[in-house]
Amino acid sequence: MTWTQNFTPITDNLVLSSLAALIPILYFFWALTIKRLKGYIAGITTLLVALAVAVLIYGMPAGKAVMSASQGAVYGLLPIGWIIITSVFLYKMTVKSGQFNIIRSSVLSLTEDRRLQALLVAFSFGAFLEGAAGFGAPVAISAALLVGLGFNPLYAAGICLIANTAPVAFGAVGIPIIAMEGPTGIAAMEISKMVGRQLPFLSAFIPLYLILIMTGWKRSLEVLPAILVSGFSFAITQYLSSNFLGPELPDILSALVSLFALAIFLKFWKPKTIFRFASEETAAAVEPLYPEEAETKYTKWQIFHAWSPFLLLTLFITIWGMNPIKPALSGHYEGNNVLLGGINELGKLLTFQIEVPGLHNAIIGSDGLPIAAFYKIELLGAAGTAILLAAIVTKFIAHMTAKDVLGTFVEAMKELAKPILMISAVVAFAYVTNASGMSTTLGMTLAKSGDLFPFFAPVLGWLGVFITGSDTSANLLFGSLQKVTALKVGMEPVLALGANSSGGVTGKMISPQSIAIACAAVGLAGRESELLRFTLKHSLFLLLLVCVITFLQNGVLSWMIP
Numbered sequence: 001m002t003w004t005q006n007f008t009p010i011t012d013n014l015v016l017s018s019l020a021a022l023i024p025i026l027y028f029f030w031a032l033t034i035k036r037l038k039g040y041i042a043g044i045t046t047l048l049v050a051l052a053v054a055v056l057i058y059g060m061p062a063g064k065a066v067m068s069a070s071q072g073a074v075y076g077l078l079p080i081g082w083i084i085i086t087s088v089f090l091y092k093m094t095v096k097s098g099q100f101n102i103i104r105s106s107v108l109s110l111t112e113d114r115r116l117q118a119l120l121v122a123f124s125f126g127a128f129l130e131g132a133a134g135f136g137a138p139v140a141i142s143a144a145l146l147v148g149l150g151f152n153p154l155y156a157a158g159i160c161l162i163a164n165t166a167p168v169a170f171g172a173v174g175i176p177i178i179a180m181e182g183p184t185g186i187a188a189m190e191i192s193k194m195v196g197r198q199l200p201f202l203s204a205f206i207p208l209y210l211i212l213i214m215t216g217w218k219r220s221l222e223v224l225p226a227i228l229v230s231g232f233s234f235a236i237t238q239y240l241s242s243n244f245l246g247p248e249l250p251d252i253l254s255a256l257v258s259l260f261a262l263a264i265f266l267k268f269w270k271p272k273t274i275f276r277f278a279s280e281e282t283a284a285a286v287e288p289l290y291p292e293e294a295e296t297k298y299t300k301w302q303i304f305h306a307w308s309p310f311l312l313l314t315l316f317i318t319i320w321g322m323n324p325i326k327p328a329l330s331g332h333y334e335g336n337n338v339l340l341g342g343i344n345e346l347g348k349l350l351t352f353q354i355e356v357p358g359l360h361n362a363i364i365g366s367d368g369l370p371i372a373a374f375y376k377i378e379l380l381g382a383a384g385t386a387i388l389l390a391a392i393v394t395k396f397i398a399h400m401t402a403k404d405v406l407g408t409f410v411e412a413m414k415e416l417a418k419p420i421l422m423i424s425a426v427v428a429f430a431y432v433t434n435a436s437g438m439s440t441t442l443g444m445t446l447a448k449s450g451d452l453f454p455f456f457a458p459v460l461g462w463l464g465v466f467i468t469g470s471d472t473s474a475n476l477l478f479g480s481l482q483k484v485t486a487l488k489v490g491m492e493p494v495l496a497l498g499a500n501s502s503g504g505v506t507g508k509m510i511s512p513q514s515i516a517i518a519c520a521a522v523g524l525a526g527r528e529s530e531l532l533r534f535t536l537k538h539s540l541f542l543l544l545l546v547c548v549i550t551f552l553q554n555g556v557l558s559w560m561i562p
Contacts, residue, residue, distance in 0.1 A: 001061075004364040005437035007444060009058045018445040020057045021438035024050040024429060025467070028512065032529040033536070039516055039528030040418045043425030046512075050429045054436035065432055067359040067373075072431030074375045076424035076513075080469075082384030084420065084517055087140040089412045090391040091148075091521075094309050096408055097398035100148050102298050102306035107149060110266050113274050114151070115211050115223050119230045121145050122160045123207055124259035127167035127234070128314070131251025138164055138171075139514060140521035141310070147522050152277065154527065155214075157518035158534040161509035163210055165542060166203040166234065167251040168471050168505035169195050174247030176471040176501055180479045186494055189246055193562040194498030196242025196250065198549055199505070202542065203254070204235035213538070215275060222271050229265045234258035243562075252318075309394040316386035329381035350379040359435070366440055373435075419520030422528070426512035430467050439467060443478050447485040454489075454554035457482060457496050458503025458546040462539075465504040469513030474504045491554055492561050499550040506543040509535040 010016040027049045031042035047069060054060040094100040107117055126142035139160045146156035169176055174188075177195060181188040207230045211220040220227070237254040245253075298306075319325055327333045328340045331348030335341075354375045361370035379385065395405050433439050442463060449456045460482060464474025478500055486496035508514055515528045515535075524531070553560050 002362050002364055002370065003059075003061055003064060005366065005440070006059060007366070007437045007441045014441070014445055014448070017441050020053060021433075021441045023053050024433065024438075028426075028429075029532075032515075032532050036529040038418070038526040039512075039519065040422040040425065040525075042528070043422040043429070043512060043516070047425045047429045047432070050432045050436075050438075053438065054432050058436045058438065060436045063358050064362060065436065067356050068431045068435035069428040071356050071359065071373055071375060072428035073424040074377070075431070076427035077420065078377055078379075079382040079384055080423055080427065080513065080517075081416075081420040082382055083387065084140055084384075084423070084520055085412060085416055086384045086387035086391060088144065088416060088521055089409050090309055090313060090387055090394060091141065091144040092408045092412055093391060093394050093398060093400065093405065094306070095148065096404060097394075097400055099306040099309065099398055102302055103145075103310075104149050105298055106303045106307065110263060111270070112276075113223065113271055114277060115214060115219070115275050116226055116262075116266065116271070117149055117151075118146070118159055118163070118210055118214060119207055119226065119262060120259065121149070122156075122163040123166070123210065123230060124234070124255050124262065126160055126163050126255075127251055128255035128259065129317070130164060130167040130171045131249070131255060138167075139518045141313070143518055143521045153522035153524050154530055154534065155277075157522050157524065157531055159210060159214070161514060161518055161531075161535050162213070162538050163206060164508060164514075165505050166199065166206045166238075167255065168465075168508050169199055169501045170238075170242065170247055170250040171471065174249070176475050176504075177247035179472045180475040180497055180501070184479045184483045184493070184497060186483070186497060190494050190562055191497050191501070192242045192247035192250075194494045195247075195501050196239050197560045197562070198498055198502040198546065198553070199242075200235035200239045201549060202502070202505075202545065203238055204231040205545075207231040207234075209538075209542075219275055222273060222275075225269060226262060226265060226271070230258055230262045233261040305397065308397055309390060312390040312393050312397075313387055316390050317383055320381070320383055320386040326381070330378050331381075347378075347380050351381065352377040352379075363435060366437075371435070415523065415525070416520050419516050419525045422516045423513055426516070427469065429512075430469065430473070433467055439464070439478075440481070443481045447481060450489060453485060454491050454495070454499070455547050455551040457486075457491075457499035458506075458543060458550055461500035461502065461504030462507035462543050464500070465507035466511050469508075469511040471501060471504040471508065474507075475501055492558075495550065495553055495561050499546070502550070503543060503546045506539050506546060510539045 008014050008017045010020055024046055028046040031037045051065050054065045055062050122142050126138045129138035129141055143156045143160040147153050177192050178188045180191055207227045234254045237257045238250045241250040241253045324333055324335055328344040329347045331344055331351045333340050333344035356373040356375060359373040363371045365371045443460055446456050446460050460478045461474050464478050465471055482496040482500045483493040486493045515531050519525055519528050519531055
């Protein structure tokens with residue numbers, strides 16, 4: 001039997017229905033920030049609250065609500081959980097083999113300054129991983145690297161989440177932008193141009209903002225030249241690539257240009273004082289922070305050898321995201337190449353798309369059409385599999401025994417059990433929210449803002465990413481609503497779609513999935529509430545900037561609309 005979504009279940013009143021739809025979200029914030037429950041407990045109880053609201057208030061049949069939760073939980077395990085496991089596994093292998101000592105030394109050889117290390121690793125390298133993979137890998141890897149360099153784990157996670165704001169809209173080889181073309185009918189290239197005329201303002205500002213958070217205004221001015229090189233090289237490349245090449249490459253190109261520009265700049269310029277954290281200054285007064293790095297000079301070959309696991313990770317992830325390799329890995333290749341045809345056959349064997357019982361085509365959406373629902377499992381095509389291959393090759397590069405590799409994998413699995421449980425629970429919560437119509441109710445409420453809609457349009461994207469943990473999902477969720485509402489209020493549809501994606505990037509740092517991934521990567525499972533309190537105010541501030549930019553582009557800066 002089918003069930004039709006009702007977006008105003010309480011006396012046909014949109015405001016009251018929106019308040020009901022907010023209950024699970026407000027509960028989650030309360031559970032983490034005020035009650036300070038452990039992440040997995042907050043996630044599971046939030047899911048239960050969402051199920052109760054869906055069934056008791058929205059009238060969703062209990063069976064369908066539970067099955068939508070199961071669909072989300074599977075997605076939380078694969079691809080998201082798989083990426084986290086393999087990322088942490090690879091990082092642990094470099095630590096166990098001693099290679100990370102050389103990696104740390106190579107970064108220290110560029111600069112011992114914590115401010116500049118944050119720009120190199122959290123901002124530039126993290127953006128590169130976002131462009132190549134997305135889905136949590138950037139924060140997991142870059143945060144782990146910063147911890148290995150000596151950053152406080154909570155601080156490292158927070159810095160990486162905030163730095164990840166700049167590249168999210170073009171993440172995973174442009175998927176968030178490309179995905180919006182289908183449901184809206186507006187060309188991905190046009191949306192790419194619009195986002196590329198909004199995000200560069202944020203991208204140029206993020207490096208300064210990161211250092212301000214870390215050190216304050218005075219210490220930030222000490223490294224202002226490096227901040228300008230990092231931010232503006234990224235922002236200019238992001239604008240040019242998004243407007244003239246398309247949505248696939250802005251992150252990868254911007255990150256590489258920013259990374260190399262700053263590395264080369266640091267060969268000729270050094271800050272007058274080296275900034276370290278207060279705890280490190282105390283330790284350094286007694287003995288050198290990293291005596292082995294101070295005494296050992298590594299050759300270029302040793303440095304390349306130590307970095308090779310992450311170079312391999314980058315290579316495999318990039319290959320996994322390329323056309324036509326990407327469709328072949330998922331069994332969707334339609335060309336004549338013999339090699340890709342063989343990969344395609346293997347991809348078919350390892351790709352499973354199973355109808356969700358009692359849910360597939362059993363819910364009628366806002367457009368009057370049934371909503372498809374599948375358990376989609378891509379074992380070969382998942383980015384986590386690319387990372388696993390990098391880890392397998394690393395076994396031979398690092399000369400680790402099979403026993404050590406297996407022990408490291410088991411150790412990673414044990415550490416990540418509760419974080420992945422939380423991730424599965426919050427993704428399940430997101431799916432229940434979408435399937436029941438709660439997300440659409442909240443979107444419809446914001447769309448009622450009339451002439452102020454250009455200001456609030458980014459809030460829809462922010463809300464969507466908070467709920468789903470994905471800019472792609474937020475664009476699919478609210479893209480059509482943004483377009484329809486924009487036409488009603490006299491706003492250019494492409495500006496509304498750009499605002500949805502640009503606003504969404506500011507919600508990534510507070511998404512329950514992102515919080516869980518970051519805590520898992522740095523060994524802080526159970527302290528998700530602390531990280532959320534750290535990032536929340538920054539998320540709201542950066543969202544405000546995007547709202548102002550969008551509002552101005554709808555008026556005095558309308559010439560910026562493609």
